[in-house]
Amino acid sequence: MRAAVLRATIAALVEDGVGGLRIEDIAQRAGVNKTSVYRRWGTREALLADALLSLSAAEVPVPDEGDVRADLVALARRIRDAISSPVGRSIVAAFSSGGRDSDLADVSRRFWRARFEATGAIVERAVQRGELPPGVDAQEIIESIAGPVWLRIFGPGEDVDDDRLARLVDIVVTGITEGAQEVRGREAGSEGATP
Amino acid sequence: MRAAVLRATIAALVEDGVGGLRIEDIAQRAGVNKTSVYRRWGTREALLADALLSLSAAEVPVPDEGDVRADLVALARRIRDAISSPVGRSIVAAFSSGGRDSDLADVSRRFWRARFEATGAIVERAVQRGELPPGVDAQEIIESIAGPVWLRIFGPGEDVDDDRLARLVDIVVTGITEGAQEVRGREAGSEGATP
DNA sequence: AACTTGACGCAACTGACCGTTGCATTTACC
């Protein structure tokens, strides 16, 4: 029954948006009396947070194709598809509707931590393979890939095609590797010059 | 008076959030009767859209320091500061609260188009200076810089320090330039190999 | 078997806010 209410909450969220959530409606969808919902969750926000938390417990499939760029492109494609879907859009909107110190903000933080942790495996494997220099920050790379996709969809609302994703991954990966060489080169040069 | 209501709308938005907007409260803040607000704007969403539109008409100062990286770092810093502020957060939350085809979505699109257009000047100047290869897509570059900042603040809610901004700009700029050389190299090589 | 406990359903209630309407009043423009 708890599951039924949470499912109904997500359904109502997708259909009516964050602002249009009505406890009575959710209860009806779940075949439950509204009183029960109030008794169990108390607040609309707590209910929403619980529903989103249960949803974000889903496993995050991480691409593993033996090549960084391929992995990152696949990841970017999944992110794009996820946040383009009605459910994804609703979830994101719900997250950003809460203030900084609400229950939702806490759930949001957990959500993102889990995603970054999972997808960081792509970078780790790449470092082991020698495709990326050791010492790179996995979260920074994932951010650099996912951020632009995110911004484009939630900002101007334009869609992101596969070519753009490929270019984006190219920019980040070569930027990381070439930048690292550059730094190493600079360090090597300064070692001989300063002492 | 119209201005007073719009100002009051923004103030109420920042204070109470998108969901907590009450027409009567806005009217009171503006020293106006709520009937007038209803007559002029009709819907809460229309009022909010108008207020946000008036706000986004503000000029966007574009850094011009004679160097791409410096310009982009300055821009990134401004973006970070803007969306970290209470007003900025509220505005973004308001934008993402509307569906895809609401009045708000339209305002959002205009908002972003204006920003990308203005900031694109940075890239154009860089191309003229020879710092970036000709033919680069200005919007892609701005997206690549602003996206990660955006994602980090609105996702995990972590703050972005200046070092991270500098690294980010480094990655993108070298990724663009080196990637372009790489492409030119590949093209030059394949020209001789395939025919 | 009788009892206790806890969860849920049901109905009703108060209160807040929404959006509307009819009317008086002001303002501005001709």
Add this chain to the structure above:
DNA sequence: GGTAAATGCAACGGTCAGTTGCGTCAAGTT
């Protein structure tokens, strides 16, 4: 001075939020 548009004011019906008291049912306890 007259007219039309914009605003203020008060009151309204309607919807939903939460709350409360009471009845029901199932599970476990003794």
